Amino acid sequence: MPTADQVARGDEGARPPWRGWGRRARRRAEAGRQLVHLSRYAGRPLVATLLSVHVVAGLMPMTFGIGVGLALSSLAGDPDRSAAAGWLAVALVAFVVQQLLAPLQRALSQVVSRRIDSYCIARYTEDAAIRASLPTLERADVADLLNHAEEEFDTWILTPGGATEGALALVARYAQLVSAVTVAAVTAGWPVAVAAATVALVVRRGHSIAFHRWGALIVSFEPVRRRLTYLRELATTTRAAKEIRTLGLLDWLDQRYEDASRDYLDPLWSWRRRVYGVPFLVYAGLGLIATLAAFLLLAGSVGAAGDAPVAEVAIGVQAVAICVRFGQMFPESDMKMVHGRAAWEAILAFERLCREDTDDDGTGRNRVVTTPQRLIALEQVTFGYQPDRPVLRGLDLRLPVGTSTALVGVNGAGKTTLVKLLAGLYQPAGGSVTVDGVDLRRLDPEAWQRTFAVVFQDFVRYEATLRENVAMGSVEHRDDDEGVTAELRRVGLGYLLDELPLGLETPLTRALPGGQDLSGGQWQRVALARALFAVRHGASVLVLDEPTAQLDARGEAEFYDTFLDLTRGVTSLVISHRFSSVRQADRIVVLADGRIEEAGSHDELIASGGRYAGMFAVQARRFADGAATSTPLGGPA
Numbered sequence: 001m002p003t004a005d006q007v008a009r010g011d012e013g014a015r016p017p018w019r020g021w022g023r024r025a026r027r028r029a030e031a032g033r034q035l036v037h038l039s040r041y042a043g044r045p046l047v048a049t050l051l052s053v054h055v056v057a058g059l060m061p062m063t064f065g066i067g068v069g070l071a072l073s074s075l076a077g078d079p080d081r082s083a084a085a086g087w088l089a090v091a092l093v094a095f096v097v098q099q100l101l102a103p104l105q106r107a108l109s110q111v112v113s114r115r116i117d118s119y120c121i122a123r124y125t126e127d128a129a130i131r132a133s134l135p136t137l138e139r140a141d142v143a144d145l146l147n148h149a150e151e152e153f154d155t156w157i158l159t160p161g162g163a164t165e166g167a168l169a170l171v172a173r174y175a176q177l178v179s180a181v182t183v184a185a186v187t188a189g190w191p192v193a194v195a196a197a198t199v200a201l202v203v204r205r206g207h208s209i210a211f212h213r214w215g216a217l218i219v220s221f222e223p224v225r226r227r228l229t230y231l232r233e234l235a236t237t238t239r240a241a242k243e244i245r246t247l248g249l250l251d252w253l254d255q256r257y258e259d260a261s262r263d264y265l266d267p268l269w270s271w272r273r274r275v276y277g278v279p280f281l282v283y284a285g286l287g288l289i290a291t292l293a294a295f296l297l298l299a300g301s302v303g304a305a306g307d308a309p310v311a312e313v314a315i316g317v318q319a320v321a322i323c324v325r326f327g328q329m330f331p332e333s334d335m336k337m338v339h340g341r342a343a344w345e346a347i348l349a350f351e352r353l354c355r356e357d358t359d360d361d362g363t364g365r366n367r368v369v370t371t372p373q374r375l376i377a378l379e380q381v382t383f384g385y386q387p388d389r390p391v392l393r394g395l396d397l398r399l400p401v402g403t404s405t406a407l408v409g410v411n412g413a414g415k416t417t418l419v420k421l422l423a424g425l426y427q428p429a430g431g432s433v434t435v436d437g438v439d440l441r442r443l444d445p446e447a448w449q450r451t452f453a454v455v456f457q458d459f460v461r462y463e464a465t466l467r468e469n470v471a472m473g474s475v476e477h478r479d480d481d482e483g484v485t486a487e488l489r490r491v492g493l494g495y496l497l498d499e500l501p502l503g504l505e506t507p508l509t510r511a512l513p514g515g516q517d518l519s520g521g522q523w524q525r526v527a528l529a530r531a532l533f534a535v536r537h538g539a540s541v542l543v544l545d546e547p548t549a550q551l552d553a554r555g556e557a558e559f560y561d562t563f564l565d566l567t568r569g570v571t572s573l574v575i576s577h578r579f580s581s582v583r584q585a586d587r588i589v590v591l592a593d594g595r596i597e598e599a600g601s602h603d604e605l606i607a608s609g610g611r612y613a614g615m616f617a618v619q620a621r622r623f624a625d626g627a628a629t630s631t632p633l634g635g636p637a
């Protein structure tokens, strides 16, 4: 197998990805079988109706040919006008039926495709949202797989549903071929029929080999396609609009896009020539020879018959012509099948990875929601994102239930990492996280995560209403308007209810009608309200990662004043670089060099004169200087 890089470079020396790929071929065959299997999600009656329509539509061209041939025959020699009119009527009906069935085929096919795609989207989004572990989701090859599937779903054409739709549409083509070969055999004899069938199948085979090869290849282009998508989105979405303008990045973006396009298109065309060029010439040549042979045989059989009936000649010629036309690309099937199957294989590959993630078979897992009663502890925990670069090294931390702990440490010390391990989003490489003495690995991760109310540093700003942004803390209770309002007031956002044009129903994005964006600090308070809403509805562990980072001095002081109220009755862990936000905690722990270096109350740590005392002194000095210079404008409330 060539590497993705080699393929993407169009490296002519690279071994084509379709060679020596027994395992891939088996997977492809399995994916093909599953695609057929997927048709049941479209509903059996619908699929049966579509198949019947395809068969009838496939029989119409030959019926038309027979009608015209027999009408001509009735007019030749001793004209029988009523018979000719009858056969012309048959041809006309076949023509009209074919025209009427075409839109019906398209409409039914689309319904089949949409139904299957809806099922596939639900299936892989569930995997991504629940089954895949965070380490899996962060992998570059997984990002490629998901991007591939998502890109195709954006088009609604080259999807697994499209592939199934394309496979079903082949029924019409093959019905047409079978009818033409049969008619050729009857009218012109078996040699002609066999030659015509050979033309059809050989040329078709040539096309389909090229398509399969292309299908194996396009996946290798995913990294560069993902780069293109990223650059395009960066230039067109509001996310980076401010920086792109102020930093004048448009030219740089243009250049990057141009380079990436070249990286994509140059090798793409080079491989396209290799994949389609030679097979096209070989099979087109073979097709031409076989076509000539078929027509020569036909001419021979006509000559041999001497006074050959007009009908047989006319119908035989049309039958052979239909067979010859079979050796072409089928727009309703081919591309859909190639790309749709590749998208489906991406979904299956992602599914396999998710299965590996949960392959610990859950033995001994307690699937009941466990509310911690006594103690949550990290014992001798070792962890690193890369095995050779540990972030935590034999860390011990005890979080007694119902108490508040503040975690401090320099940037990159591993504070957020510790939270991710605590929430079961990552597994420690050594040691364990325990809940009342039970290893987290023996608890159901989903159930455990339900007991958490977390505000991450990079919390999500949902493109949804104010109500939904808060109620997402506990979606089962999304109708609890009273609770939503109460938590908004608790975090100091009560005034928004009157200020926003639609109150709770205001979308918090200008991308939606009537929507309005919030400031960074307001968003942080919304995220805090979301976590408190989760606590209101049963979460018992509250984790706040830098909860005051975007708050103004007054907001930070308010947080400090209400800290005890916010954390009452729950086990809380607060991470903050602002010491005013953490000193109210029952216990402060300092993380350094992958371990807990110090622990105690604010006063104890100051008295011990260690790392915490040093960091506090630096911040207090800076704050005192800042307060002195900012006095005319008013100090922190």
Ligand SMILES: Nc1ncnc2c1ncn2[C@@H]1O[C@H](COP(=O)(O)OP(=O)(O)OP(=O)(O)O)[C@@H](O)[C@H]1O
Pocket (backbone or CB within 6 Å): 138, 385, 386, 391, 409, 410, 411, 412, 413, 414, 415, 416, 417, 418, 457
């Ligand atoms: N997803 C990730 N993949 C690889 N490395 C990571 C990942 N997340 C964090 N790291 C690395 O792990 C180390 C600890 O990061 P972490 O985010 O836990 O630090 P932190 O103490 O929370 O820092 P800060 O105070 O800046 O928020 C850092 O060196 C960081 O670069």
